[in-house]
Every structure is written in structure tokens, then in C-alpha cells.
Amino acid sequence: QVQLVQSGAVLKRPGASVRLSCKASGYTFTTYGISWVRQAPGQGLEWLGWISTFNGNTLYALNVQGRVTMTTDTSTSTAYLELRGLRSDDTAIYYCARDSKMTKGMAFFDDWGQGTLVSVSS
Amino acid sequence: DIQMTQSPSSLSASIGDRVTITCRASQTISQYLNWYQQRPGEAPKLLIFGASGLQSGAPSRFSGSGSGTDFTLTISSLQPEDFATYYCQQTYSPRYTFGRGTKLEIK
Numbered sequence: 001q002v003q004l005v006q007s008g009a010v011l012k013r014p015g016a017s018v019r020l021s022c023k024a025s026g027y028t029f030t031t032y033g034i035s036w037v038r039q040a041p042g043q044g045l046e047w048l049g050w051i052s053t054f055n056g057n058t059l060y061a062l063n064v065q066g067r068v069t070m071t072t073d074t075s076t077s078t079a080y081l082e083l084r085g086l087r088s089d090d091t092a093i094y095y096c097a098r099d100s101k102m103t104k105g106m107a108f109f110d111d112w113g114q115g116t117l118v119s120v121s122s
Numbered sequence: 123d124i125q126m127t128q129s130p131s132s133l134s135a136s137i138g139d140r141v142t143i144t145c146r147a148s149q150t151i152s153q154y155l156n157w158y159q160q161r162p163g164e165a166p167k168l169l170i171f172g173a174s175g176l177q178s179g180a181p182s183r184f185s186g187s188g189s190g191t192d193f194t195l196t197i198s199s200l201q202p203e204d205f206a207t208y209y210c211q212q213t214y215s216p217r218y219t220f221g222r223g224t225k226l227e228i229k
Contacts, residue, residue, distance in 0.1 A: 035218070037166075037220075044209065044220060044221070044222045044223045045158075045160075045166065045209055045211075045220040045223075046220070047211075047217070047218045047219065047220065050216075050218075059216055059217065061217060062123070062217070095165055095166075100171075101213070106154065106171065106172055106213065107154070107213035107218065108156045108168055108171035108172070108177075108211075108213065109156070109158070109166070109168060109211075110168050110171075110177065112165040112166060112167070113165065114165060115165055
């Protein structure tokens with residue numbers, strides 16, 4: 001069965017960087033993209049960006065562009081999210097999600113990781 | 123970015139009720155509209171894709187409709203496990219956006 005397993009919770013100081021991982025299994029990694037979504041405490045869902053696992057193309061949300069980098073390692077079927085210049089309002093649960101756009105011609109997120117809590121505090 | 127407006131933001135209903143949640147896009151999105159359910163402490167789960175496609179494993183009491191700018195999610199007969207928050211998402215624009223959510227609570 002499809003599984004996306006994310007790295008553990010982290011606490012960071014303002015201004016620091018964080019790198020999160022998302023290891024996929026149960027399907028051919030390079031046939032589905034990965035999107036990253038975050039959810040601040042008590043808030044809704046915010047899409048952060050997408051990466052093609054086939055060729056590494058990326059598209060980022062405008063409000064994090066310049067601070068975010070998404071990458072993949074196809075040898076380990078793992079996607080990574082790096083966020084730099086952390087601020088208190090980056091405190092959130094970060095989810096990776098399998099994005100169907102590459103395979104189905106229409107994008108939807110049919111499997112999600114369990115989420116990683118990133119806390120930013122001095 | 124395309125803005126997605128959900129209504130209502132919260133809703134109280136009883137077991138067995140028929141419930142409808144609406145989502146409006148700030149511009150036409152054809153049928154590039156998905157619905158997710160999120161229970162407290164869990165990751166979101168896909169219910170409906172492409173405005174009306176029922177995701178494998180989602181109960182048949184969930185249905186979606188609409189195209190263009192106006193969409194609805196209907197639950198035909200509420201069950202206890204349906205009390206959750208529901209989000210719409212547009213994927214017409216390559217920069218996807220979510221609605222702010224509808225919290226469905228027990229009356």
C-alpha cells in the first residue's frame with residue numbers, strides 16, 4: 001500500500017533553516033509528483049509547492065518563494081523540503097502529499113504523510 | 123492566485139441529516155476542484171476529485187457537483203465519523219489554493 005513517512009518534529013530558532021523529509025513506498029516514485037502543504041495551529045491548509053519526481057521541476061507558492069527549496073532523491077524515493085529564514089509564523093504541521101498531476105492529467109492529493117510539526121521559537 | 127470561498131465556515135447537524143457545503147472560485151476553474159476531509163489530529167483525506175469523482179474507499183454518501191465557479195459537497199446521511207473539517211481545493215491554476223474550511227459539528 002502507498003505510504004508517505006515523514007521525519008520527526010523539530011524546534012528551530014528564528015532565522016534558522018529546516019529540512020524535512022518524506023519517504024515514499026508502495027508505488028513507483030517517479031510517476032507521481034509531491035506537493036507540500038502546511039497547517040498553522042488551528043488554521044486551514046496552505047499549499048507550499050510542488051516538485052516533479054521525474055525531472056525535478058518545481059513550482060512554489062509566491063509567499064514562500066525565495067525561502068523554500070524542494071528536492072527529491074529518486075534512489076531512496078524521498079522528497080525533501082528546505083525552508084530558510086524561519087519566522088514564528090512558519091510554526092505549523094508540514095505535510096507531504098502524493099500529487100496525481102503527472103499521472104492522471106488532473107491534480108489531486110490521494111495520499112498524505114503523517115505530518116511533521118515545525119516549531120519556531122526563541 | 124485563485125481565491126476559494128467556502129460556506130458556511132461552520133455547521134451544526136445531527137446524525138442522519140443531509141448536509142451541503144459550498145465552494146466558490148474567484149474565476150472559472152472548470153472541474154478542477156477537489157474535496158478533503160480532515161479529522162482532528164489527522165492528515166487530510168481525499169473524498170472527491172475532479173468536482174464529482176468519488177475517491178476509492180470514500181463512502182458513497184459523499185457526492186460532489188458543480189463546474190465553472192460554483193461547487194457543492196453533499197453528505198446524504200450524516201454518520202458519527204463525518205464530523206470533521208472539510209476543505210475544497212482548486213488545481214486549475216498550477217499554484218493550487220484551498221478554501222478556509224468548513225467545520226461540521228454535532229448538534
